[in-house]
Amino acid sequence: MRVLTVPNNWKVVNVLKDCRRSGKEFLKSFTPILLLFYIKGVDIYSNPWREYNKSKKHILLNIFIQIGNIFVLVFPVVFQLLWVMILPMKKIEGPLLLVFVIQISSYFFIRRSQNQIGQILKILNRISHQLQCDTDYRKRKRATYVFCIVMYSLIIAYLCTYFCSERRIIDQEYLKNYTLSRGFSKSSANCLPVLRDFSVSFYTLGNSIVIIGTTACYTFLCVQMRCLFLHIANQIRSVKEEDNTYQLLHAYDDLANVLSNIDDIFSYTAFVLVVSSMAALFRSIYSLLFLLETHFEFFILYWLSGLYYSIVLLSIICSASEAVQAGKLARELVVSLPGFLSLRYTELKEIVRRNFKREIVLTLWKTYTIDRSLLFSAFGTLVKYGILIATLGNVQI
Numbered sequence: 001m002r003v004l005t006v007p008n009n010w011k012v013v014n015v016l017k018d019c020r021r022s023g024k025e026f027l028k029s030f031t032p033i034l035l036l037f038y039i040k041g042v043d044i045y046s047n048p049w050r051e052y053n054k055s056k057k058h059i060l061l062n063i064f065i066q067i068g069n070i071f072v073l074v075f076p077v078v079f080q081l082l083w084v085m086i087l088p089m090k091k092i093e094g095p096l097l098l099v100f101v102i103q104i105s106s107y108f109f110i111r112r113s114q115n116q117i118g119q120i121l122k123i124l125n126r127i128s129h130q131l132q133c134d135t136d137y138r139k140r141k142r143a144t145y146v147f148c149i150v151m152y153s154l155i156i157a158y159l160c161t162y163f164c165s166e167r168r169i170i171d172q173e174y175l176k177n178y179t180l181s182r183g184f185s186k187s188s189a190n191c192l193p194v195l196r197d198f199s200v201s202f203y204t205l206g207n208s209i210v211i212i213g214t215t216a217c218y219t220f221l222c223v224q225m226r227c228l229f230l231h232i233a234n235q236i237r238s239v240k241e242e243d244n245t246y247q248l249l250h251a252y253d254d255l256a257n258v259l260s261n262i263d264d265i266f267s268y269t270a271f272v273l274v275v276s277s278m279a280a281l282f283r284s285i286y287s288l289l290f291l292l293e294t295h296f297e298f299f300i301l302y303w304l305s306g307l308y309y310s311i312v313l314l315s316i317i318c319s320a321s322e323a324v325q326a327g328k329l330a331r332e333l334v335v336s337l338p339g340f341l342s343l344r345y346t347e348l349k350e351i352v353r354r355n356f357k358r359e360i361v362l363t364l365w366k367t368y369t370i371d372r373s374l375l376f377s378a379f380g381t382l383v384k385y386g387i388l389i390a391t392l393g394n395v396q397i
Contacts (some may be wrong), residue, residue, distance in 0.1 A: 026124065026129075080199065130251060155308065170383055280306070
């Protein structure tokens with residue numbers, strides 16, 4: 001991390017002991033997210049010392065989790081490739097296979113960056129109680145639990161509705177009568193339908209942990225960044241002491257570094273979540289508006305899918321754009337900070353010119369900047385292509 005250069009006669013304000021509790025509460029607010037990551041084999045706070053001191057039970061548990069996750073990831077993809085070749089609705093199964101692959105790739109990207117995520121949490125923990133931020137982290141923790149529970153409840157409701165749907169019955173009958181099932185014993189005719197149910201269940205339940213955990217982590221990291229940036233902005237407006245000025249400059253520099261690291265780690269994952277959410281929303285909206293289905297569970301399936309991916313899309317875009325806006329506000333006040341302390345104008349001007357020229361941005365795969373207008377662009381794209389495909393009448397979902 002880059003070191004902030006300051007005059008020798010300035011000093012850092014020590015952290016108050018009374019603020020340590022708020023730091024611990026900040027880390028506790030991420031408990032449900034860390035639990036979801038751990039279930040998927042992503043140990044945020046893993047390091048060689050912890051690995052050495054783990055008991056045999058912990059080691060065996062980790063091995064079981066790793067093997068189980070590999071199976072849960074590979075099994076649906078292999079059989080989704082089979083469904084693409086077997087089932088007649090290839091315009092549905094083909095895009096689903098593509099979505100499976102890119103979502104799994106984002107999982108491995110997060111897993112590769114697990115130590116960096118842990119470092120980001122520790123840095124934000126330190127900054128939070130250095131600035132004596134008065135955020136109620138117990139409410140934040142409850143909000144995190146509610147977010148995860150609501151999202152997973154939607155997934156379970158979707159899966160239950162799918163098992164009662166007409167679509168599943170049609171697929172089951174088709175697979176029972178498929179050529180590979182003929183000529184064998186009667187029990188083998190049920191093999192493909194059972195595998196179909198298992199693959200749908202494994203993907204829906206297993207991959208949703210990755211989506212929910214990653215969405216929650218990215219969202220609440222952005223929420224915390226926004227709170228800290230706004231806290232710095234409010235402190236700069238009322239700054240009076242030189243020591244406090246340096247503390248604010250140092251905290252802003254650390255936050256700008258953290259924001260850059262978050263973009264490095266999550267830009268591809270955010271891109272995958274946004275693209276897959278838009279694809280799922282397009283399918284749900286198109287199906288509800290243009291397909292003439294009369295079954296009640298048909299509407300429930302697509303309503304649940306649309307609601308789930310709408311929450312993912314809104315969480316990513318809104319939280320990131322708000323964090324960026326707060327960061328830009330803090331940056332503008334940092335740049336104007338020399339005017340607040342005329343006696344230190346020259347020194348502050350030199351520090352600001354040397355250290356605080358970087359842009360405050362979060363991106364989708366380093367190609368598209370996330371801002372408030374992205375939300376309107378996303379829904380405009382859905383409407384435009386929905387009308388286009390419905391007009392042409394060449395696609396059936």
